[in-house]
Amino acid sequence: MTMLAHEMKRLWMVLVLFMVFSMWQHCATGDPLVPCYFIFGDSLADNGNNNMLQTLAKVDYAPYGVDFPNGPSGRFCNGLTVVDVIAEILGFHSYIPPFAAAKEADILHGVNYASGAAGIRDETGQELGERICMNMQLQNHHKTVQNLIGMLGNESALRNLNKCLYSVGMGNNDYLNNYFLPQYFPTSHEYTLEKYTQLLIEQYSQQLRSLYELGARKLVVFGLGKIGCVPGAIDTYGTNGSACVELLNNASQLFNSKLLPVIDELNDDLPDAKIIYINNYKIGEDSTVLDFKVNNTACCPSSTIGQCIPDQVPCQNRTQYMFWDSFHPTEIFNIFYAERSYSALDPSYAYPYDIRHLISLDQGVAEAK
Numbered sequence: 556m557t558m559l560a561h562e563m564k565r566l567w568m569v570l571v572l573f574m575v576f577s578m579w580q581h582c583a584t585g586d587p588l589v590p591c592y593f594i595f596g597d598s599l600a601d602n603g604n605n606n607m608l609q610t611l612a613k614v615d616y617a618p619y620g621v622d623f624p625n626g627p628s629g630r631f632c633n634g635l636t637v638v639d640v641i642a643e644i645l646g647f648h649s650y651i652p653p654f655a656a657a658k659e660a661d662i663l664h665g666v667n668y669a670s671g672a673a674g675i676r677d678e679t680g681q682e683l684g685e686r687i688c689m690n691m692q693l694q695n696h697h698k699t700v701q702n703l704i705g706m707l708g709n710e711s712a713l714r715n716l717n718k719c720l721y722s723v724g725m726g727n728n729d730y731l732n733n734y735f736l737p738q739y740f741p742t743s744h745e746y747t748l749e750k751y752t753q754l755l756i757e758q759y760s761q762q763l764r765s766l767y768e769l770g771a772r773k774l775v776v777f778g779l780g781k782i783g784c785v786p787g788a789i790d791t792y793g794t795n796g797s798a799c800v801e802l803l804n805n806a807s808q809l810f811n812s813k814l815l816p817v818i819d820e821l822n823d824d825l826p827d828a829k830i831i832y833i834n835n836y837k838i839g840e841d842s843t844v845l846d847f848k849v850n851n852t853a854c855c856p857s858s859t860i861g862q863c864i865p866d867q868v869p870c871q872n873r874t875q876y877m878f879w880d881s882f883h884p885t886e887i888f889n890i891f892y893a894e895r896s897y898s899a900l901d902p903s904y905a906y907p908y909d910i911r912h913l914i915s916l917d918q919g920v921a922e923a924k
């Protein structure tokens with residue numbers, strides 16, 4: 556690492572720590588910036604929902620959580636996930652609990668429904684075992700909404716649900732654990748990549764509408780990152796001389812390019828909806844400022860399905876690795892990512908605006924009337 560890069564990285568880390576800490580301080584004394592945060596997603600956001608499922612996609616064992624206060628929790632990371640960091644920045648006193656373990660009092664502040672291996676399509680990830688697909692996550696949220704109505708009454712529950720922040724990050728597994736696994740899934744024989752992506756986006760759009768029907772108004776949708784650069788994909792597909800698996804990165808870009816107009820469409824169609832898109836792809840590219848020493852090998856010794864082998868010693872210097880296991884980024888990358896989706900330092904990071912702006916907006920007509 557050059558001196559300059561080294562200094563920049565240190566400066567950056569100090570800045571982030573300062574920001575996270577000052578926000579933590581702020582929340583120690585005040586209410587969170589939004590009353591509740593509901594999370595939908597895959598292994599990038601799962602924080603324990605898969606622990607009780609019959610699946611290979613679960614990570615409730617060491618060395619997962621080596622940098623997390625309570626050790627292994629089911630997070631596919633050494634420490635915090637992106638949604639954990641967002642919850643911290645928003646000023647929540649504790650992380651949003653997994654649906655699988657949420658108590659009745661918790662649900663007022665939000666629930667995390669995310670599940671490793673899950674996708675937009677129901678069958679996605681089934682080669683690994685049980686998972687909670689997006690449609691099922693929406694059903695689980697429906698149960699939460701019913702519980703809230705039971706606790707608060709219909710109108711008050713809906714008013715609360717309108718004020719919450721919602722985030723959704725889906726699609727990775729519809730490629731990595733579906734379309735690009737022709738030995739398990741017929742989709743690549745049935746559809747061109749273009750057609751498959753179109754179908755995915757149509758289904759995703761319906762799912763986002765359902766979330767709106769359940770009271771969501773402020774909604775963050777995470778686009779896909781460079782799935783062709785994860786070590787597990789490079790090992791499986793090879794790069795043919797490039798740094799990454801081009802075909803997979805192209806699929807991400809195709810997905811994102813079809814998702815963006817849907818964001819506009821939903822904002823136009825759904826009264827009071829404020830839906831934003833986070834450009835994972837670009838933020839990931841800009842993570843070069845973190846000057847990782849190792850960007851194509853997992854920090855922990857990984858199994859054939861790309862997860863850490865239980866109880867093996869991980870790399871020491873985890874801030875120098877982009878990837879924790881063969882598919883999931885390290886905590887430092889997640890902090891970098893969450894920071895930038897919250898406050899888009901570059902306008903290309905968020906469309907039409909960032910999370911900070913989203914949560915500052917009044918809840919439109921209902922309150923204006």
Ligand SMILES: *[C@@H]1O[C@H](CO)[C@@H](O)[C@H](O)[C@H]1NC(C)=O
Pocket residue numbers: 709710713
């Ligand atoms: C709850 O309230 C909303 C809005 O006031 C109304 O549209 C809906 O029908 C009510 N639902 C029930 C189950 O009472």
Ligand SMILES: *[C@@H]1O[C@H](CO)[C@@H](O)[C@H](O)[C@H]1NC(C)=O
Pocket residue numbers: 784798799850851
């Ligand atoms: C890893 O870093 C090297 C050197 O900066 C770069 O050339 C390469 O493209 C990077 N690979 C990935 C997968 O980002």
Ligand SMILES: *[C@@H]1O[C@H](CO)[C@@H](O)[C@H](O)[C@H]1NC(C)=O
Pocket residue numbers: 795796
């Ligand atoms: C690998 O790269 C070569 C040269 O760019 C190209 O001709 C070939 O089609 C590529 N193969 C695959 C499988 O992408």
Ligand SMILES: *[C@@H]1O[C@H](CO)[C@@H](O)[C@H](O)[C@H]1NC(C)=O
Pocket residue numbers: 801802805
């Ligand atoms: C990926 O997209 C680029 C740019 O459109 C194109 O040049 C390249 O051939 C594509 N690669 C693959 C493997 O599809």
Ligand SMILES: *[C@@H]1O[C@H](CO)[C@@H](O)[C@H](O)[C@H]1NC(C)=O
Pocket residue numbers: 871872875
């Ligand atoms: C970890 O990284 C720091 C900063 O680059 C370096 O000073 C230290 O020697 C590294 N430690 C290990 C165990 O690799």
